[in-house]
Amino acid sequence: MTSIAADPTDSVFVRACRGEPVEHTPVWFMRQAGRSLPEYRELRAEAGLSMLETCRRPDLVTEITLQPVRRHGVDAAVFYSDIVVPVAAAGVGVEIVAGTGPVVAEPIRSSADLARVGRAEDADLSFVEEAIRLLIPKLEGTPLIGFAGAPFTLASYLIEGGPSRSHAKTKALMHGDPQLWHGLAERLAEITSTFLRVQIDAGASAVQLFDSWAGALSEADYRRFVLPHSAAVLQEIGPVVPRIHFGVGTAHLLTAMAEAGADVVGVDWRTPLDQAAALVNVADLRLDGSEPGPARPRAVQGNLDPALLSAPWEVVDHEVRRVLAEGEAAPGHVFNLGHGVPPEADPAVLTRIVELVHKISVR
Ligand SMILES: Cc1c2[nH]c(c1CCC(=O)O)Cc1[nH]c(c(CCC(=O)O)c1C)Cc1[nH]c(c(CCC(=O)O)c1C)Cc1[nH]c(c(C)c1CCC(=O)O)C2
Numbered sequence: 001m002t003s004i005a006a007d008p009t010d011s012v013f014v015r016a017c018r019g020e021p022v023e024h025t026p027v028w029f030m031r032q033a034g035r036s037l038p039e040y041r042e043l044r045a046e047a048g049l050s051m052l053e054t055c056r057r058p059d060l061v062t063e064i065t066l067q068p069v070r071r072h073g074v075d076a077a078v079f080y081s082d083i084v085v086p087v088a089a090a091g092v093g094v095e096i097v098a099g100t101g102p103v104v105a106e107p108i109r110s111s112a113d114l115a116r117v118g119r120a121e122d123a124d125l126s127f128v129e130e131a132i133r134l135l136i137p138k139l140e141g142t143p144l145i146g147f148a149g150a151p152f153t154l155a156s157y158l159i160e161g162g163p164s165r166s167h168a169k170t171k172a173l174m175h176g177d178p179q180l181w182h183g184l185a186e187r188l189a190e191i192t193s194t195f196l197r198v199q200i201d202a203g204a205s206a207v208q209l210f211d212s213w214a215g216a217l218s219e220a221d222y223r224r225f226v227l228p229h230s231a232a233v234l235q236e237i238g239p240v241v242p243r244i245h246f247g248v249g250t251a252h253l254l255t256a257m258a259e260a261g262a263d264v265v266g267v268d269w270r271t272p273l274d275q276a277a278a279l280v281n282v283a284d285l286r287l288d289g290s291e292p293g294p295a296r297p298r299a300v301q302g303n304l305d306p307a308l309l310s311a312p313w314e315v316v317d318h319e320v321r322r323v324l325a326e327g328e329a330a331p332g333h334v335f336n337l338g339h340g341v342p343p344e345a346d347p348a349v350l351t352r353i354v355e356l357v358h359k360i361s362v363r
Helices: 012-017 038-047 051-055 058-072 085-089 126-139 151-160 168-176 178-202 219-240 251-259 273-279 306-310 313-327 347-360
Strands: 094-097 101-104 144-149 206-210 243-246 264-266 299-304 333-337
Touching: 012 206, 012 333, 038 058, 051 058, 051 085, 051 094, 058 126, 058 347, 085 151, 085 178, 101 151, 126 144, 126 178, 144 151, 144 178, 151 168, 151 178, 151 219, 168 178, 168 219, 178 206, 178 219, 206 219, 219 243, 219 251, 251 264, 251 273, 273 299, 273 313, 299 306, 299 313, 306 313, 306 347, 313 333, 313 347
Parallel strands: 144 206, 206 243, 243 264, 264 299, 299 333
Antiparallel strands: 094 101
16 A cells, blocks of 8 residues: 655644644754754765755755754754855855855945846746755655745845844945835845745745844834835735744844734744734735734744753753743744754754654643
8 A cells, every 4th residue: 555645734834834723833943954963964074065055956955954854853844945045046146154154255235236136037946946846755744844035134144245243234225225225125025035936836835034133123124124025025925835934033023024924923032922922913014005904813933042952951841841831822833943953952952852842732
């Protein structure tokens, strides 16, 4: 008898995102594929390729995406790629420097610079499609999360030329030349939507829009300069698959990030999930300026402090139980860390967390 693989669109993870009943709380980890895993470090050393070259090799992407699913038994896979992959495909010279992050040799700071950012329709993302088509059968029903960087977080790398704590040049450009800012953000929104669309069409069961650094903005600046562009991305994708929207240090932005059109709002460790659940129960922003519809309940994702992965197990155990209890207040809860897995994390602790979440959240 041939076994029929489970349908990922009916998985515990997808149902939790939609606020439907689940047998247990699903769990996955941002940055679960990567340097915390010895098998990842071995494969990278063996291949001898840069991070971006690795992302363009469907065979390697498939193996790396599967590694944490095999090892930890997580409820979802996250596509191994990077937020700058589609930007590089659109012709921007960018490298990922180990220990630093994306570095852009010639930053985008004028309209002449903006002309160097290619159009989404000219970006070759066939390697993404190929990798996902290889992956889906190997996942045997485990849902795949596709992702992209939101316009603000991508723009910050392009304008600053690399990682920045203050995002000073980005903020100066937003306020000093709003027309150039909106032109750049619109171009990036198109690239991001295309990257997400390619992943969904190839078989991703959910997507996450990472606005990792949006927390650096005031709510007023976020609403004026960022929200319309992130909303354009999420609303362009539509409700075909659950849309997760995440940033770090966003306690003051959770309502606005939900309004962008997310089905699930990712929360860092600073805001308890019961408080977050109340903040995200709002209507979607209407991009045409019409009256907002009724508030809609949204699921939350998070939010164990990644720093605690190196605390004694009793601490982790206690914190996992607290996060699960606070998550009960939301219509749906996807367990995760409050940000990515640190490279020095002990993978055995992650496996133990998956087992604990599955055991104590049984309905
Ligand atoms: C801001 C951001 C980036 N990339 C990403 C974000 C948003 C998520 C977040 O907020 O952390 C998204 C990303 N990057 C990567 C993934 C893969 C999937 C997963 O989450 O497991 C995802 C979802 C692989 C990666 N992306 C990167 C690595 C590590 C480098 C390597 O393996 O060579 C991995 C596994 C590189 C990268 N790329 C970026 C940074 C900050 C870094 C780390 C730099 C460093 O400390 O070395 C930009």
